[in-house]
Amino acid sequence: MAAETLASEGLGGVTGTARVVVVGGGQAGLAAGYHLRRAGLDFVILDAQAEPGGAWTHGWDSLRLFSPARHSSLPGWPMPPYQGPGYPTAGHVVDYLAAYEKRYELPILRSETVTAVSRAGTGLRVSTDTGTWAAEAVISATGTWWRPFLPLMPGGFTGRRLHTVDYRSPKEFAGQDVVVVGGGNSGAQIAADLVGVANLTWVTRRPPRYLPDDIDGKALFDVATRRRQAIETGRPDTAGVAGLGDIVAVPPVRETRDAGLLDPRPMFARLDSDGPAWTDGSGCRADAIIWCTGFRPALGHLAPLRLRTTHGRIPTAGTRVVAEPRLHLLGYGDWTGPASATLIGVGMTARAAVADIKATLDIGG
Template identity: 70%
Template sequence: MTQRTDVAVIGGGQSGLAAGYHLRRLGLEFVILDAQTAPGGAWQHTWDSLHLFSPAAYSSLPGRLMPLQEGEVYPDAGHVVSYLADYEKRYELPVQRGVWVDAVHRDGPFLRVETDNGAWQARAVISATGTWTRPFLPAVPGRREFAGRRLHTVQYRSPAEFAGQRVIVVGGGNSGAQIAADLAGAAELTWVTQRPPRYLADDIDGRALFDHATARRRALDEGRTDTGGVASLGDIVAVPPVRAARDAGLLTAAPMFSRLTEDGVAWADGKTAHADAIIWCTGFRPALAHFASLRLRGARGHIATEGTRAVDEPRLHLLGYGDWTGPASATLIGVGRPARDAAREIAVLLADAAA
């Protein structure tokens, strides 16, 4: 059976909900198709100790401030899940759960969204699938030889399962630093980074990062000099657990190894390290396989966009994948503005089509 709507939103995490909020305010008919069986998006699958690096008031979706979490300056992931579930209920957003989108095709005046539970014809589509389901693992020599346990960020939960083990954490970003700090003291830790760790100043948190990303986008839009964005400030936000482990001397990074061995890793200078487990905190790629038939993807798997709108398919908007779809759009506070802009553009598109 094929159903019809003005807008199909693919993904019911923070970006999909922000899109739904603005579509509802504009009076558009829409549906949110989410593969998850419960509210909360990727936040319900993170490691146990994860906290935001912004206070609750600076981690909110449009229209609804995140409430404070008792005893916490920076809310934990469970608090975020509860907030997203409440947000979805408060605004009565039409989320259909447990629906996996297989493909999107052009279908005359519609985009046809094929799912494992039927199809939808939509006059516009917002893709808000994020990156969590597409972890990136680098092609390191010897990866087939290593006999120990291999994990990515998405599979890590707590240090308890690694107590007393030799663990190598790979990655010099926020996830790598936070997981290394989580394991310090519980495991025999080796932290490996591509370049020496670059910590942001201790007083910088998500509020400043959002402001910096927004200022950079404004400068680029006005033809002024590129400020370098958040990356110019550093790679690691010194959240309290990271700061404590760093200051205690527990976060000393080694340079990237050259290959894996059967029982660990080896460097080009002949040094080796044994490992029971390697945790790859090496980032993600955008989850956009459902657009394969539209043939829109270019370098690094990105789809060329103007704002959130796909350049080669104006009925498609991409939301929450990073700065290329809006400054800080992969964050809770940052997704609101590009979600508003996408909804407004779609409203104009539909009005023009009706006229």
């Protein structure tokens, strides 16, 4: 059924129609757009950001990929080689994503914040801060950057509290006492960034688990893919990337680690007014605490569909939502496809999602 017909089936006040609406114009949304274009489906991508690049435009200054450009590409067009030293910078990724959407003439509406997705007639209503779209299918590709997770911690700390999303450069912390909390990639990279600039205390819940030094993003994608294949064929779960470790030893992390400058303390018990305190009675002063404690999927716009279970997860079959088969979730990590939150991994999952959508729409007419 054409999206225009849906507008007459309970979607009054519609300002736009498309057979497929993609929510989010970052790397997952662009991968979806590429495959939707190839499938010949009418679609639009709605993106809350004013500029291309998705979450990559908001990372810290020294943020880099885990892999060479040739192993960090979206479907159809390889990322151009990075001419500088080391792996590509976040700025190089942003330039690539901006050129990618132009290359494939993807229909992206920017500064268009989706506030709700709801059922209406035989289709879905996508409400934004400027209007309403009628769609036969929706791909949610909003990622996790916009929903940082901050743990509850007792105490009355009076210094600065930041999350990974707030960190930009070590310069603003020069000479300060800074506590970085988190034993994953962002925690290790930001801690390494601050070494020699701030008085650093790195805190992790367990001893850091570094992946082998020769592991990069391409290898991680292969590991994640093998895990999904094992699960799908009934073989033992290999634990995937989590079985290898938590931290990719990118050059800055490797150098500071090997120099003995990344020596974490265990997690503290509380936050006093001037800084963390441990159960053994020790403590340290802190001007700022940077919580590198991860993210949650940004799915608030799906609340009207009432899809979450008691465990907080939306059940899916592949990318398709079980309770609402007109909706697909793309790019939220292994939950919605092996390595689907990565540049190299999202293309395969996007292709499968679009193939499923096309088959369903063809059956529906």
